[in-house]
Amino acid sequence: MPEDTTTRSVIDSIADCRPMAVGIDYVKEPISEIFGCNVFSGRVMKERLPKNVFERLLPTLREGEPLDPSVADVVANAMKDWAIERGATHYTHWFHPMTGSTAEKHDAFIDASPDGGILTEFSGKMLIKGEPDASSFPSGGIRSTFEARGYTAWDPTSPAFLMENVNGRTLCIPTAFCSYTGEALDRKTPLLRSIEALSNQCLRVLRLFGNDAARYVSTTVGPEQEYFLIDKKFYLRRPDLVNAGRTLYGSRPPKGQEMEDHYFGAIRPRILAFMMDCERKLYKLGIPVKTRHNEVSPAQFEIAPIFESANIATDHNMLVMETLRSTAEEHGLVCLLHEKPFVGVNGSGKHNNWSMCDSQGNNLLEPGDTPHENAQFLVFLTAVLRAVHKSAEILRIGVAGAGNDHRLGANEAPPAILSVYLGEQLTEVMENIIEGKKQKGTHGGTMQVGVTALPPLPRDATDRNRTSPFAFTGNKFEFRAVGSSQSISPANIAINVAVASALDEIATDLEGRVKKGESLNSAVQTLLQNLFTEHRPIVFNGDNYSKDWPVEAERRGLPNLKNSVDALARFSDPEIVKVFSKYAVLSKREILSRQEILLENYATTLSIEAQIAAGMGRTMILPAAIAYQKKIADSMVSLRAALGDNADVSAQKNLLEVVTNHISRLKRALSALDEARSKADEAHGSAFKRAKLYRDTVLPIMQECRESGDMLEHYVEDSMWPIPKYREMLWIY
Ligand code: ADP
Ligand code: MG
DSSP, X not given: OOOOOHHHHHHHHHXXXXXXXXXOOTTTSOHXXXXXXXXXXXXXXXXXXXXXXXXXXXXXXXXXXXXXXXXXXXXXXXXXXXXXXXXXXEEEEEEOBTTSXXXXXXXXXXXXXXXXXXXXXXOHHHHHEEOOOOTTSOOTTSSOGGGOOEEEEEOXXXXXXXXXXXXXXXEEEEEEEEEXXXXXXXXXXXXXXXXXXXXXHXXXXXXXXXXXXXXXXXXXXXXXXXXXXXXXXXXXXXXXXXXXXXXXXXXXXXXXXXXXXXXXXXXXXXXXXXXXXXXXXXXXXXXXXXEEEEOSXXXXXXXXXXXXXXXXXXXXXXXXXXXXXXXXXXXXXXXXXOSOSSTTSOOOEEEEEEEEEXXXXXXXXXXXXXXXXXXXXXXXXXXXXXXXXXXXXXXXHTTOOHHHHTTTTSTTSOOSBOOEEOOHXXXXXXXXXXXXXXXXXXXXXXXXXXXXXXXXXXXXXXTOOXXXXXXXXXXXXXXXXXXXXXXXXXHHHHHHHHHHHHHHHHHHHHHHHHHTXXXXXXXXHHHHHHHHHHHGGGBOOSOTTSTHXXXXXXXXXXXXXXXXXXXXXXXXXXXXXXXXXXXXXXXXHHHHHHHHHHHHXXXXXXXXXXXHHHHHIIIIIHHHHHHHHHXXXXXXXXXHHHHOTTOOXXXXXXXXXXXXXXXXXXXXXXXXXXXXXXXXXXXXXXXXXHHHHIIIIIHHHHHHHHHHXXXXXXXXXXXXXXXXXXXXXXXXX
């Protein structure tokens, strides 16, 4: 077998890589000028639409009120003109099917004209509704292929935008995707419903506190996105990365993240050039990306935007992921969004910063200046505690996925046990309210809700507990269990529905007491005392990564759904179905369909991984190991021929035994893997059964294959090893 020198030539070619300049000049074109230039925003509409049309459209844009159909044609025409002036030839309804990515089907703005030429055409009807032939999107049984039609419906609350390509532009119209019977087939519809459900319950509480001005409450979200970048030439030589997004073989690098020299380190010029290119594209799309830095693991990075309303933040996060991916390719890199592309170093997540903001711009999780404001703040804070405690499983389901299982509970990410970090001061306030006793220390006095001021709460981000899955960070909560590749929609649907349900109960309790003549302050005092007592167990300010926590959590009665199959199995639990359907976020049928899609997705992901692991093991690793095995055996023969039968071949003999042993182990594991996979595939019955078989039988054998393969990597001659190694991929770029 010829020596494999390709990895060497890849390394040589990377040595010549320079940062790629794309001609950005912020002096000529400042951010303020390009920001949102590809967005058909409210500002553009105001400029381009007749005043009366724009005014009729405003409640739809801002609050999602039903669209006045008479304005649709005018809006469509203005949108088309704007897009065509900017070089667009096509439009697409852009939606979020249950595949986990976005979908688009492009149509040109043309129609045949009677004289044989063409006209440009885009009507209100085409803007509002699309009918993609959507039979191949997952529907989990809601829609059989013979009645395949689903339809897309314009979401005016998320602005249309132009997608740029080197050869032209396409107008993208954010849409919801539903079946003809009105069931959600996507990730946007239930998110919009959950935002509305939360808003309705928030308003009830605000009204109790005398706020009649707020017309709605929006969910605000700022997702911090982590990702890896590796050189594309390495990537293309790794079938596991290409097909599964994560490495299925590869031994830990001698140098991983132990030196802690990558986190916040100086960004390499080639990477910074990529980041700047991405940012400029995102600015044009009106996405307010703000932060960039090196993350903990080598070759790992983060990008974070300024928070926006949840629906737009979700659309924007999908665009951020897409832009990272496509721009990386242009720079000769590949962006890996998988939760755990490499074992032995940190995986990637998405910290989902979440809060609620009323229509006047007040953050409902911002402690106020007056005791009255603080009473209201504490009520909303308590609602979140109640939500996480009572709906921990709903939140866990919201982050389920095969990829995220490799990260949650590993030592870089929160465990699958949900708990809330409140911080010292707020925990003290909570305890004082529970016990109705005097404040300790400098704060003094009895904590009388609505009368006593809160002690000053720290806004400093530095001493926060980074191990908590759900941390209060001064004026928002940070849900850290979301996976890097996942849409943030399911996580936010889960938070919204859980908090809506808690607020509903809280509002009902308070309304009842006040109606009976109790003062609001006294009603709130009693409520907080009761709820803080009930939900004390969900508050945990300690180290969530410690070995003792799962034991302590179990004692507290907190659920620990360790993997996605267990989590998804709970989705159809009657209590969970009741919460989702009560607030009209997901019906039982929609839940069952989602459960099936997600379990199928889990099984299919593992099936693909198992096939690649088997293929790489059999056709890349074994041949390399056998070639090396032969090389050692040949060397023994040659030595004996040269030096006589007494030649010392003990080193070769020993090496040969070790290599032979690992080859046999790998071969056995590969056969077992095929067998387990066939059995899992042939298992008839529910998606749950298949997913469970994959989890319990296929996944452990894949791990065995990997162990033998990785041992061989330690022995086989470097130039004969057929796939790029961790120490190369993670550091050479
Ligand atoms: P880190 O957690 O890394 O210290 P920051 O504190 O800077 O990061 O903020 C993280 C994210 O939280 C940013 O996207 C920011 O815009 C977002 N954020 C800030 N306030 C809110 C809020 N009220 N609602 C939702 N997200 C918010
Ligand atoms: Mg953060």
